[in-house]
Amino acid sequence: MNTFTADRLGGLPDTGQPWGVQPIAGYRRPNQAASVFWRRARRKQWEFDDRDRAGGGPTAIVKRGVRDGLWAVGVGVLVAIGPHSSSKISVSAVCGALAFGATLAWRHRYPDARPRVWARPPTLFWVVLAAYAFLLSAVSSWLFGEYTHGIWWNGHGLLVPLAMALLTDRILRKDIQEAPADADATSVWGVAVVAAGCAMVAIDCGIRSQYLSLFGLLSCLPGFSLALLGPRRTRLLWLPLLLGLFLMPIPTRYALDLQLPQLISRGVVEIMGWFGFSVVRVGTAVSLPAGGFNVSEDCSGFAAFYASYAIVLVLAVYNRSRAKIALLLVAPWLLAVAVNVPRGTVLLLGANYFGMEFLGTFWHTASGIVAFWLMVLPLLLLADRATLREKLG
């Protein structure tokens, strides 16, 4: 028997409630037999929301302010330490402050009026979470370096846990609207899966590959889900759990195997030729008389190429068009070349006119950040919005 009880499964929203909370679109009543229970649970829940979220007591206002403040601090820190706000501390600090302000303004303008659906976890859960975080310390230095070193490496790393959390929240919110009221059985196999993941972490203390440790820690997540949420919800959460694999830093050296630096350097030579420049290319190094540079593995857009596939995974899963899915699968490679050839051309011209020092300036990093988002954002055009709305609300 698991410890789920009926009163921990309530909280269904409904239409026509007098408390001013927005109903969740697409809600339908799961079954009539549970209607009395649901009505009670819902009323209790919505009363809580009324006081705590939309309501106006001083305590509620302070609580809301603290919650919004924490959100804003989180987003601000993420932007400041992340690689998307340049490597200059001053620029990063300004970007972090702007993100902090924007988040606060957003939360004020659009307060979170959704009903609270997550029950307070047992106290022991926080101890388990702390133990898991301690195991993460085996790879934390490595991951922090990979995720924050620059836009050239694994620039999406800090965003993946956020995406996993948001997807999990959306999927489970959708689930409690549609699922029957019976309790989910949790599975002892979750402990076995976590044990296997922990064994990998322990073995890797000897090998020190760090990849095995991280894989072990990621393997623990489905185990936690099985043991804490049950097999049915774990099956529902397969996408955010799979998305966790994108936390694995991939060395940029595979850019050469994908022909990215080679094609980009050739493209730069071709474009410069159209403008009458005679460019010498040796391998992946291109140069004009006054300056040149090497289209390195880092500079070939490999990081954005890898990040793109995290987005492709989500967009392809929630897509009914086979043509769009096929296009999504090849788009990152095409975009990597299409975006980085003009970027390489601009950098080469800069190095030629301003000297090699140009490559050490802010503009080099800025062009990388712009190229990253120019590769990632167009993928959203291939999204199946109707399916996304239907599946995630």
Next chain:
Amino acid sequence: MIGLSDRYLAPLLAVLLLAAVPVTAHHWVGMPNEDCADPDAMRSLAIGGGTLIGEFRDKYDYAISQYTRGEKGGARFQVVRSVYPQQFFGERPLHMPGFQIDAASHIEVLRVDGAELPIRVWQRTEMGIAHVAAYLMIYRGEPMASVLRPSVRHAFDALIHGPLPVTFIGIDGYGPAPVAEDLRREFFGWLGAAWTHYRRVCG
């Protein structure tokens, strides 16, 4: 409401705490991890020979305990010591300038003082310019071209007694195509001398 079951929290905690023991020993307390009698002496590779310009860095980052870089007649060499071998698992070492070569590599065996040194070599010629790169790795006193299998083989021993560092010795350089073979021979000679030096200071 979405509730978390507390049924298996205790066994989960037990499993996590068990794994925390080696993590504490290796990443927080620290384990002995040196098999070289005088690791600092590896730096003399950068000042021996009279024509070299050396650059030394200790704790290059969390993963690299010693980093030495030098130049010799246009060629550049790097000596890296690290207890995190993952950066050397692939054929092309990670973040090592000079080893981004779009060509297939191969292993050649160099015999020095009765020892067989497996050296990974790249040689690529384009537009009349040759790029040659070669490296050798040493793990547990043995020369090797790849450290992946030895790391896995010695995982249990390293878990109990602490990991030992991998020493990476690499050199690369450019030259006109006709002298590519001379470059290669010169690099092999330098790697052979580096191995002899390693045996002398660490043996």
